[in-house]
Amino acid sequence: MPRLRKIYLIPALLLLLFGISAIVFFKLDLGPNFIRSFAKETQKSTEDFLNEGKAIFRYDTFGSEEFWGQTLRLHEAIKGSQLGGVGPGLSPRTALTLGLKVDSEALPSSLVKQLKKGKVNLDDPATTVALLKNDAVVGVKGFFNSEGQLTSVGIQCALCHSTVDDSLAPGIGRRLDGWANRDLNVGAIIALAPNLQPFADLLQVDVETVREVLLAWGPGKFDALLVLDGKGFRPDGKTAAVLIPPAFGLTGVNLSTWTGFGSMTYWNAFVANLEMHGKGRFLDVRLNDPEQFPVAARAGLWNVKVEPDLISPKLPALHFYQLSLQAPKAPAGSFDQRAAARGERIFNGKARCSNCHVPPMFTEPGFNMHKPEEIGIDSFQADRSPERMYRTAPLRGLWTHQKGGFYHDGRFATLLDVVNHYNKVFKLNLSEQEKKDLVEYLKSI
Numbered sequence: 435m436p437r438l439r440k441i442y443l444i445p446a447l448l449l450l451l452f453g454i455s456a457i458v459f460f461k462l463d464l465g466p467n468f469i470r471s472f473a474k475e476t477q478k479s480t481e482d483f484l485n486e487g488k489a490i491f492r493y494d495t496f497g498s499e500e501f502w503g504q505t506l507r508l509h510e511a512i513k514g515s516q517l518g519g520v521g522p523g524l525s526p527r528t529a530l531t532l533g534l535k536v537d538s539e540a541l542p543s544s545l546v547k548q549l550k551k552g553k554v555n556l557d558d559p560a561t562t563v564a565l566l567k568n569d570a571v572v573g574v575k576g577f578f579n580s581e582g583q584l585t586s587v588g589i590q591c592a593l594c595h596s597t598v599d600d601s602l603a604p605g606i607g608r609r610l611d612g613w614a615n616r617d618l619n620v621g622a623i624i625a626l627a628p629n630l631q632p633f634a635d636l637l638q639v640d641v642e643t644v645r646e647v648l649l650a651w652g653p654g655k656f657d658a659l660l661v662l663d664g665k666g667f668r669p670d671g672k673t674a675a676v677l678i679p680p681a682f683g684l685t686g687v688n689l690s691t692w693t694g695f696g697s698m699t700y701w702n703a704f705v706a707n708l709e710m711h712g713k714g715r716f717l718d719v720r721l722n723d724p725e726q727f728p729v730a731a732r733a734g735l736w737n738v739k740v741e742p743d744l745i746s747p748k749l750p751a752l753h754f755y756q757l758s759l760q761a762p763k764a765p766a767g768s769f770d771q772r773a774a775a776r777g778e779r780i781f782n783g784k785a786r787c788s789n790c791h792v793p794p795m796f797t798e799p800g801f802n803m804h805k806p807e808e809i810g811i812d813s814f815q816a817d818r819s820p821e822r823m824y825r826t827a828p829l830r831g832l833w834t835h836q837k838g839g840f841y842h843d844g845r846f847a848t849l850l851d852v853v854n855h856y857n858k859v860f861k862l863n864l865s866e867q868e869k870k871d872l873v874e875y876l877k878s879i
């Protein structure tokens with residue numbers, strides 16, 4: 435069959451050629467030199483990636499200035515009428531009261547000296563503008579024209595997920611990346627904006643209602659789901675906002691957020707697009723559900739495509755940096771070591787906490803979600819998410835976010851309240867001493 439043979443000849447020859455070149459390729463390029471340079475490249479790209487991600491986490495606005503500045507005109511409320519904006523302006527004193535933090539390392543040394551001497555006018559909005567010019571307000575970036583006037587502001591991840599160590603003064607110090615800012619009153623800050631109409635239009639309510647919802651959030655809370663379902667309040671009349679969680683200690687944790695919306699990279703894209711109003715792309719068909727997510731379905735928030743995409747190219751490095759953010763160790767003296775050691779045994783034994791909070795992630799490997807009744811609470815917040823469940827909170831670094839309480843809405847003011855809740859729901863029969871030991875352990879994680 436000569437014809438058939440001819441047909442096979444060409445692929446056979448190609449295969450041979452490929453085989454030979456593969457051998458040559460492996461011989462030439464995959465020897466020890468290749469391996470060494472590959473390892474070096476990997477090492478270098480690890481460092482570059484980490485630095486890139488850190489810069490994104492701290493300083494990138496993802497183009498959000500178009501929303502917060504140009505559209506809501508928040509910068510005008512910051513500078514005040516004296517500087518060409520509107521109203522009294524935002525003094526540094528008020529900014530600090532609203533929980534905004536100042537990065538002392540971004541301040542010129544002359545200003546640091548004056549601050550130490552108490553010679554900086556903390557009641558003048560011009561000082562706030564000067565701080566913005568120095569890129570010293572954590573999580574907020576000012577944009578300036580050639581005359582030095584503030585023309586816009588954008589926001590950064592660090593706004594909610596960073597705080598400072600207060601080393602210079604309360605609210606002024608070195609950055610602590612990944613820590614939840616439980617002082618930050620996001621709602622009150624947004625409510626300062628001269629133009630809240632875009633929120634009113636999106637939610638199909640009036641501006642007064644928007645303001646009422648925002649002002650109900652209070653310190654340390656934010657409601658990322660408002661723009662999906664338009665729910666401002668729970669049935670009991672309390673705000674529907676949840677506590678800002680830390681963005682550290684999440685390595686190995688499967689689902690992110692209190693209600694497990696998705697992976698960390700999923701949520702990063704979600705927040706940058708839908709909450710920060712950066713420019714980019716986001717897709718989640720689960721949100722195209724007029725019953726559960728009427729606002730998202732109506733406004734097409736489940737499929738966002740804004741050009742130019744200033745978010746997607748940054749997601750890989752951002753994720754990499756987040757994974758490097760380990761939960762900080764509890765300082766010696768902040769808990770009773772002996773009691774904590776006893777508490778650890780109770781956590782893993784009698785109290786069965788580790789059934790769900792599996793060390794070292796303190797959440798379940800796998801699908802780390804539970805029905806509301808499993809942990810003995812109402813379903814309001816769970817029902818606002820695709821799985822209608824609560825995610826087992828990864829307990830790392832609990833000691834850094836005791837302000838604002840515990841559980842998604844801060845319903846338990848103290849760790850002892852949390853333990854008492856479990857003691858009742860799971861009928862654990864813990865003695866007062868065992869409860870105390872458990873609390874000391876929780877403070878040490």
Ligand code: HEC
Pocket residue numbers: 589590591592593594595620655656657658659676677678679680681684689690691692693698701702705706710752
């Ligand atoms: C305005 C405040 C705010 C900003 C800005 C913000 N976040 Fe968040 N973040 C929150 C809140 C509140 C939650 C909890 C949401 C929920 O569970 O409904 C959250 C949750 C998270 C989580 C999940 C944490 C966990 O325990 O699983 C990660 C990760 C995260 N944010 C990363 C980011 C990144 C990255 C950015 C910037 C792209 C960012 N956030 C910007 C407030 C904010």
Ligand code: HEC
Pocket residue numbers: 692781785786787788789790791804808809824825826827829839840841842843849852853856857872876
């Ligand atoms: C059935 C699984 C399960 C068990 C068992 C369990 N937890 Fe939890 N835990 C959760 C879930 C889910 C949440 C999140 C609740 C929420 O989002 O409101 C949580 C939240 C917490 C929080 C709040 C974290 C924060 O950031 O506010 C603490 C503290 C805690 N658990 C401690 C414990 C202790 C101590 C035990 C043992 C007595 C225990 N848990 C047993 C599932 C569990």
